[in-house]
Structures are given as C-alpha cells and as structure tokens.
Amino acid sequence: MAGRGAGRGRAAVSIASGSDASPTSGRGRGRGSVVSSPLLPRAPTTLSDVVSEIQKIRASESEPLPPILIHKCVSFTRGSGTNEQLVQTIFEAVYDNRERAEPLAILSSTLSSDGDNLIGKPFRNALLSHSQSQYNQRKELRLRSVEVWLCMISFLSYLFKYLKAGGQPIRALSGPLSVCFSDILSGDDISDDEIDCVCDLLRNVGSAIAQSSSEQDVQLIKLVRDKILASSTSNRARCLLLELLEFRAAGWTGKEEANRFYADTLGDMH
Template sequence: MGEPGREEYKIQSFDAETQQLLKTALKAARLGTEGCSAWKRRQSTCPGPRPSCSTQDNPGAVNLEKVADVIVDHSLQDCVFSKEAGRMCYAIIQAESKQAGQSVFRRGLLNRLQQEYQAREQLRARSLQGWVCYVTFICNIFDYLRVNNMPMMALVNPVYDCLFRLAQPDSLSKEEEVDCLVLQLHRVGEQLERMNRQRMDELFVLIRDGFLLPVGLSSLAQLLLLEIIEFRAAGWQTTPAAHKYYYSEVSD
C-alpha cells in the first residue's frame, strides 16, 4: 500500500476524533478484506464478554462516506495535504474494491469532487487558496486512481476544465494560479494528453497566448509558462540544460 508514515504524517493536524477515523480507515486498507474477516473471527472466538463493536476497535465498521468528506474538506483547506491525499484515497479504494459490491468511499469521493467542480467559480471567488487546493487535489486523485490500469475517464474533462480555468488571463495574472497550472501539468499533463490530445493542444494555445501577450504577468509567471511550453515540446521531459536554466532562474 505504500508507506504508512507518509500517509499518516498530516493526520496529526486533525482533531482527536478525526485522527482516529482516518487512522482506522487506513488500518482497514492495510488489513484488507482478509484482515477484517480475521478480526471478526477473533472476536467471535474470544472468551469473556464480547467487546463493543466500536470503529476504533473494528476497522470494518468505519464510516467511509464520512472519511471521504473529511479528506475532501481538509484538502480544500491545506495545500500540502491536498498533494498527499491521493495516496491515502488510493489505499482505501484498493482495499474497498476487494470487497464485492463495496464502493462507499469511492462513490462518496467522486460525488464530492463533482459537487466542488460544479461550484468551482464560487470557490475561486471565495478563496483563491481553496481553489488552488481543489485543483491540486483533483489532479492528485486523477494521478492515483485507475480503472483497469487506466486513468479514470470520468475525471479527464473536469481536470482539463480546471486547467483551462487556470490558463485564463485573469488567472495568469496571479502567480499562485500559474504555479498550480505548471505543477499539475508536470504531474498529469502527459496522461491527459494521451486521453485527449485535442484538448491539450487547445490548452497550450491559451498558455502560449498568455506568454506572448503578457498583460499583467510577473517575470516569474512568464518564466514558468515558458518552461512548461518547452517541457511539453520535449515530450514531457526536462533536458539537463533546461533544468539548469529554469531552476537556477527560479532560485535567483
């Protein structure tokens, strides 16, 4: 499943009850179906009074719909968490998929992503940080979630729409949004292009226009846009010379 320490490192920022909820969900993911069945067998054969079936003791009793809401809500508030939450969601979904007919967490997660996607303009107007966190989170989920070893088609257009919004002139005038756009293209651009080349071409027309007509662009934003244009032109790879040039410029 990955590295439990990395999955749990941000959980400490939650209140005690929520920490327990997430840790139990991750415990259930690590145990998987067989682990939960073993827990039930152990409880049925254990002598003495039957312990209460609390979520804390029973990984199989965790409310996965609530877990999905907690993860999405916190991802909209904490950009560091939003970059790591995909790994946590992937672990829980993988465990859930081994239980026939179970998709509570996956359904809850996708429903919340859709709700926030539909209200994305209101979110951006209300909180630029929340909007950047949402884009980071949905790209993170797109990067991790797979169906038959392929990215989820249901997320392709929403992710593209978010990136298109970041490439609009009013967004390109804000370094936070330019930085988010470039970071997410580094992360999922190649996958998105394989899923829909035409939309990627259209997105880069906007990016090139924004770079060539830099009304309101900072020098850092211009540098980031040029870097991502060259990154895609080089087959979604950074040459050593380009890395040295761009990252020395950014550090300066």
C-alpha cells in the same frame, strides 16, 4: 503537495458517473494456572480516529501510507460511518493543507480498490460524486479562498494520476481538470501562485491528459502560449510557462540542463 481560479461560463462536465472481538488473557489465580478473560469488543472507529491519523500525514514522507490509516478508514465505513462522511473528511483535510493532496489521493485510490480489507466501488462512487459537487462549486471556492481553490484542483489532479478503473485513468476527471486549468490560463485576475500551481500539476498529469484527449492537450498548450504573450503576465509567471512548454516538448520529462537554467532564472527574480 504545494503546487507551483474559477470557471467562467464553461459547459458542465461530469465526473460522477459490527465490532471486532479480541481474546485477552487474565492473570492466573493459582500458581501455574491461567484463566481466560471474556472476549472484550474493540471500541468502534470514530471519525475523530480517522482525522487523527490523517493529520499525521506529511507530504515529504516517501514511505507508503501507514496501514493503520487504511485500517481505520475501512473500519469506520464498516461501523457507524459512511463513505460520504469519509470522503468529505478527506476533502476537508486537503483544503486545510495543499501538501496533503497527493498522499490523500493515493489513500483514496487505495480505498477504491477491490479487496477484502478495502472498500472498493462504493467508496469510489462517493469520491467521484463529491468531486463532481466540488467542481460544480469552483467559482464559489475561488471566491472563498484562492488557496482552497488550488487545493481542489491539486486533489483532482492527483486523483486523475492515481485513481484507476480497469488499469486506466478515470477519463471523467480529464475534462473537469482541463476546464480548471483553462480557467486559470485564460483568466485576467490570476495570481502567480495560480500559474505556479498549474505548471506544477501539468508536469505531473499533462502526459495523462494528452493520452486521454489530444484535443484538450492542444487547447491547453495554446492557452499557455497566449498567457506567455499576454501583457499582464509577470516575468516570473512567463518563465514558469516557458519551462512548462519545454517540458512538454521533451515528452513531459525534464532535462537536467533546462531544469538548472530555469531554477537559476527564477532564483534571480527573487
């Protein structure tokens, strides 16, 4: 998912609250006779196996996640791997390609569900703990790479969209997300790519943030308006922010005429 910076003195916000055997058949030694081979243990799933499946993910694919990916993730944590290793691998894959943020958030939500063939709460706890750690390092992440910083925000946004507890979004993710969005909207040395990313993500999760906290929603929209009026804001960024305001005014749904207008306007700016 490529979307359309870093905290500056914000108050801390908390996010974290054996081998299988399969029978095989041997060739018959005599006509009409079949001799069964001994049960052979399957090779344990390694981290390389998981990485190999994750790298096959394409954001443009509309199909559900391949069952083999889910199976290998579960098998890895039930073998020699840990939930923490799996979570770190998922984050690294997102940082390598922002377009993986949404499908890997869906994968993380699926693995966090309760079920015989899933991982459940232990994985969810590891996921939220690592998310908290990455959020706490947001300043360093942006200094390291603006793209990595945007990858982190994108992944947290889609986690907020898909990860549920009792059928509801994880409210602990709402505050950190709002801080990250505020960091960009109130920053001075902000690129158009960061504005583009924030606008794209807010179109996806803005409604959920508003439902989680009307105060955070009002504050973010105030920052959007301030950014539009700022002299340092480029015409392209201003157009993206105006489109976001109209999107929110329409109840976080796009209207075909407005979408066409802003698409044409942005196209004329290239």
